[in-house]
Amino acid sequence: MKSFNKEIYEEIKILKSKDPKIGDFLSDLLDAEQNPSNHWKREYQEKIKKYAALFINHKSEL
Amino acid sequence: MRVERIIFRNFRQLRAVEFLFPHSQHDLHLFVAQNGTAKTNIINGINWCLYGDEPHISRGSEKLPLLNMNCLEEASDNKNEITIVELYISVDDEYNIIFKRIQKFIIKKDIQGRNKPYENGQEFNVIMQRRNSTPEILLNDEAVNNVERFIPHKIRDFYFFDGEKLDSYFRETTGNRIKETMNKISGIDLLKTILNRLQTFLLDITRDIAKANPKADNTSQQILFKSNLLKEEEVARDNYQEQIRVAKQRLSDIEEFLKDSPDVISLEDNRNQFKKQKIQITNKINKAVKDKNELLYRVGRLVLLKDVILDVNELIKNKKKNNELPPRIDRDLIEDSLKTKMCKISNQDLPPICITEFKKIIEKFELSTNVASQLTEMGPVLNQFENEIKKFPDLMKELTVSIVDLEADLKKSDDSIAEIDNLLSNYQTDKIRNLAEERMELEKAKDSSIGRLAIEVESIKNLKNDIEILNSKLNNELDKIELNKSRLAEKELIDRTVRYLENIIDSLSLKIKQKVQERTNELFFSLIWKKGTYNKVIINDEYNVELFHSSGFSSLGSASAAERELLALSFILALHNISGFDAPLFIDTPVARVAGENRINMGKVLGNISLGKQVTLLFTPDEYSENIQRELSHLTKNKHSLKLISNEHEVKLEDL
Numbered sequence: 001m002k003s004f005n006k007e008i009y010e011e012i013k014i015l016k017s018k019d020p021k022i023g024d025f026l027s028d029l030l031d032a033e034q035n036p037s038n039h040w041k042r043e044y045q046e047k048i049k050k051y052a053a054l055f056i057n058h059k060s061e062l
Numbered sequence: 063m064r065v066e067r068i069i070f071r072n073f074r075q076l077r078a079v080e081f082l083f084p085h086s087q088h089d090l091h092l093f094v095a096q097n098g099t100a101k102t103n104i105i106n107g108i109n110w111c112l113y114g115d116e117p118h119i120s121r122g123s124e125k126l127p128l129l130n131m132n133c134l135e136e137a138s139d140n141k142n143e144i145t146i147v148e149l150y151i152s153v154d155d156e157y158n159i160i161f162k163r164i165q166k167f168i169i170k171k172d173i174q175g176r177n178k179p180y181e182n183g184q185e186f187n188v189i190m191q192r193r194n195s196t197p198e199i200l201l202n203d204e205a206v207n208n209v210e211r212f213i214p215h216k217i218r219d220f221y222f223f224d225g226e227k228l229d230s231y232f233r234e235t236t237g238n239r240i241k242e243t244m245n246k247i248s249g250i251d252l253l254k255t256i257l258n259r260l261q262t263f264l265l266d267i268t269r270d271i272a273k274a275n276p277k278a279d280n281t282s283q284q285i286l287f288k289s290n291l292l293k294e295e296e297v298a299r300d301n302y303q304e305q306i307r308v309a310k311q312r313l314s315d316i317e318e319f320l321k322d323s324p325d326v327i328s329l330e331d332n333r334n335q336f337k338k339q340k341i342q343i344t345n346k347i348n349k350a351v352k353d354k355n356e357l358l359y360r361v362g363r364l365v366l367l368k369d370v371i372l373d374v375n376e377l378i379k380n381k382k383k384n385n386e387l388p389p390r391i392d393r394d395l396i397e398d399s400l401k402t403k404m405c406k407i408s409n410q411d412l413p414p415i416c417i418t419e420f421k422k423i424i425e426k427f428e429l430s431t432n433v434a435s436q437l438t439e440m441g442p443v444l445n446q447f448e449n450e451i452k453k454f455p456d457l458m459k460e461l462t463v464s465i466v467d468l469e470a471d472l473k474k475s476d477d478s479i480a481e482i483d484n485l486l487s488n489y490q491t492d493k494i495r496n497l498a499e500e501r502m503e504l505e506k507a508k509d510s511s512i513g514r515l516a517i518e519v520e521s522i523k524n525l526k527n528d529i530e531i532l533n534s535k536l537n538n539e540l541d542k543i544e545l546n547k548s549r550l551a552e553k554e555l556i557d558r559t560v561r562y563l564e565n566i567i568d569s570l571s572l573k574i575k576q577k578v579q580e581r582t583n584e585l586f587f588s589l590i591w592k593k594g595t596y597n598k599v600i601i602n603d604e605y606n607v608e609l610f611h612s613s614g615f616s617s618l619g620s621a622s623a624a625e626r627e628l629l630a631l632s633f634i635l636a637l638h639n640i641s642g643f644d645a646p647l648f649i650d651t652p653v654a655r656v657a658g659e660n661r662i663n664m665g666k667v668l669g670n671i672s673l674g675k676q677v678t679l680l681f682t683p684d685e686y687s688e689n690i691q692r693e694l695s696h697l698t699k700n701k702h703s704l705k706l707i708s709n710e711h712e713v714k715l716e717d718l
Contacts, residue, residue: 007573008249011566022559029256044259054549 025051063212064089064648064676065108066158067150072143073107073128075100077712081702083676088697090672092679092718094686095704100713101680103224105650111147112165112209114186118224118650129167129179131711137169137177154644155214160189161209213645217243220634221645228627239307241605247641248574250567257563264556265289271540271549278539292525295518302515309508318503319494324485324495333482340475347468354461361454364447371451375444378437387438396420416482450658574640575601581636582607582629589628589667591659596621599629607633624656628664635671646676653685665693672697 012030018025025047032043065083070076083091083106095101106116110128127134128145137143145165152158163186167179188205191197200208209215219241245251265286272282364371383388399406400420412420578603586599597612608630611617618626631652638645652668653661671677681690695701701718 007570008253008566011570015562015566019558019562022555022562025555025560026256026563029260030252033252033256040259044263048263048552048555049548052548052555055551055555 021051021054063151063153063644063646065149065151065648065678067148068104068108068111069146069148069150070103071146073145073147074103074126074130074132075129075576075706075711075713076103076107076132077132079713079715081715083678085676086698086700088669088672089674089676090679090694090698091677091700092681092686092694092698093702093704094681094683094718095713096706097682099704099706101682101704102224102650104680105224105648107147108149108648110221111149111161112213113215113218114163114612115186117218123134127167127179128165131487132709134169134177134179135711139171141169142182143167143169143179151212156193157212158191159208159212161205162187162189177490186472201617209214214246217246220247222648223634224650225627226654227651228630228655240601240607243636244574244578244605244641244696245571247637247645248570250570250574253563253567253570257560257567260556260560260563264553264560267549267553267556268536271546272536272552275539275542278536281532281536281539285529285536288525288529288532290703292522292529292604295522295525299515299518299522302511304510304517305511306515309504309511311580313504313508316497316504318496320501323489323494325498326486326489326491327498329482329486330491330495333479336475336478336482340472340479343468343472343475345657347472350461350465350468354458354465357454357457357461360698361450361457363453365454368451371447372439374437375448377715378444381434381437382441387434387500393424396424399499400424404572469470561589575605577640578633578636581639585632585635585667586629589632589660589663591663596625599632624660628660629657631664631667635667638671644675646678647671648680650680651682651685652679653690654682661687662689665690669694669697 008030012023012027014055028047028051029044032040032047037043064085067083068081070079070081079100083089087262093101093104102120106118109118109677110116125472129143130145133143144167147163149161150158151161163184165184166182169177169179169670172178186205188200188204188208189197190200190208213221245254261309265282269279269282269286270646272278274591378387395406399412400417403412403417404410404414405412582601583599587593587596590596594612596617597610597614600607600608602609607618607629608616609618609621618629621629635647638647649668651666656664668677679694703716703718705715705716706712
């Protein structure tokens with residue numbers, strides 16, 4: 001359901017252009033929150049590990 | 063989101079009524095019904111279906127059963143009956159959802175042979191069909207969760223509301239409630255949920271990392287301790303805010319009930335005073351009557367003998383004057399004293415001079431007659447009688463007047479008691495007294511919560527400051543130790559996301575608040591007739607709405623009911639507009655308190671809004687005046703009236 005204020009999407013868009021990894025991570029979390037489940041803790045942990053790994057790769061690329 | 067269809071079965075006066083909401087260019091739907099013709103039942107029915115309550119129920123209807131009266135009267139003994147409301151909504155062409163609530167009843171006859179409905183269980187279910195998917199039936203908690211997901215209970219007042227209550231909207235709604243609503247419908251709440259969850263992970267990861275360094279571990283434990291404390295304080299703050307809101311809401315309801323009611327407590331106090339006074343007066347009357355009776359008994363019979371008493375007394379006085387009466391002496395005593403030559407009073411020997419004098423007295427006494435002696439004794443008694451007879455008329459008059467005056471006072475007290483009884487007999491005094499007492503208690507509780515809230519707010523501010531200092535200290539300490547790369551990356555990821563999120567939340571809150579403020583101003587000044595009276599609407603940092611007079615003073619309190627209603631409507635429409643929450647708008651009696659130019663403007667605004675939003679308006683015939691018809695009637699074909707049929711227990715829907 002698209003019940004978000006379009007301003008939120010604007011903010012995420014700006015964040016993605018400034019800091020794509022964080023922008024993607026937050027966007028992913030927002031999508032997950034749109035369909036809340038009882039397993040949020042595990043989902044968050046998986047996402048944190050996934051994006052943190054991207055973070056390390058990104059740093060090593062630099 | 064749109065309401066597509068509502069089906070009522072046996073819901074109060076809506077025995078078998080179906081409302082359809084076909085979409086056209088203007089998504090506008092008009093219903094016209096006299097008061098008492100189920101108009102408000104439509105909004106109550108929607109609320110009952112979704113949330114199980116009827117927030118706009120009138121005092122009269124509260125006492126009536128939910129089950130339609132005709133259905134109840136026609137039912138046989140022990141028959142099962144049901145009330146059903148079904149609400150069909152569509153969401154962004156993606157979901158079709160049916161919310162359905164069923165109340166079961168069993169009908170039994172009471173001792174007078176009348177049918178009475180007894181509740182026999184309730185069911186609530188949701189049928190949800192996502193596009194290209196099979197329908198899913200949700201029951202119990204899952205069904206309730208889906209209501210919360212699509213039409214949260216917390217913000218229902220922003221789409222189903224009573225136009226007549228709009229003027230008291232800002233009195234009943236605290237800034238905090240508005241802030242909560244804005245956060246909810248704009249999605250900021252979701253961001254806050256993510257923020258809280260990430261902060262929890264951040265604390266865990268930081269503690270995990272800090273274990274490698276005792277100093278950092280200590281600091282991280284302090285952060286954890288303070289963070290937990292902060293959470294507790296925030297919960298306490300929210301509780302106090304909620305308590306204040308609930309108290310204000312209840313106080314407002316009580317005020318509404320008591321505004322036309324007498325001050326029962328004072329009146330009852332007065333009545334008790336009059337009753338006490340009455341007892342005192344009655345006691346005084348009884349005493350005066352007793353005194354009067356005693357006087358009559360004692361002096362009244364003397365009055366009958368007045369002439370005799372006066373004559374005899376006069377005779378005695380003359381005899382005395384002529385020395386025809388002996389002095390008042392005790393002959394036996396004198397004779398005895400002479401015999402013993404000793405004074406029987408002082409027990410001393412009599413001196414010769416006394417003996418001579420006593421002998422003279424005895425000689426003189428020998429000369430008196432018994433009658434003369436009796437006359438001498440009667441003199442003082444008759445004098446007293448004469449005095450009492452003289453005073454008798456005045457005393458009688460005084461007592462009589464006093465009794466008459468007291469009886470007049472008694473009548474006044476009786477009249478006052480009767481007047482109060484009469485006044486109170488027209489009201490539900492027990493309820494009024496209880497409400498007045500509850501109001502006093504609530505005022506105290508509210509003041510206490512306001513005081514505690516201020517303490518919590520200060521404490522939260524201090525804790526946040528402490529945590530920030532500790533975090534900076536921890537980062538310095540962590541810089542000095544070798545860290546696990548992946549844990550560090552996780553920490554950095556969350557750290558940065560949390561910082562971005564905090565900034566986004568702050569900036570969004572500010573932007574949304576400013577936009578709502580701008581839109582409220584635009585709408586309010588397009589609606590209001592007196593363009594020059596007010597200068598601007600400000601939504602302050604505490605989300606309190608203020609209306610500024612052109613002279614610069616805050617003037618919401620002195621604005622008229624119509625002006626406050628226009629402001630509240632402007633504010634609600636601005637919230638809908640800015641939040642992006644695509645909800646329908648149902649307004650009961652939208653223009654009841656607005657007349658003339660304001661009413662025309664209101665009609666125009668509601669018509670314009672219906673271009674992008676589903677708007678359903680429930681008018682009384684008076685409201686649906688020519689000027690409103692001119693503004694709205696041509697915008698929609700979905701126009702109906704609700705009419706009572708037969709015995710007024712049912713309504714039917716007719717095209718307008």
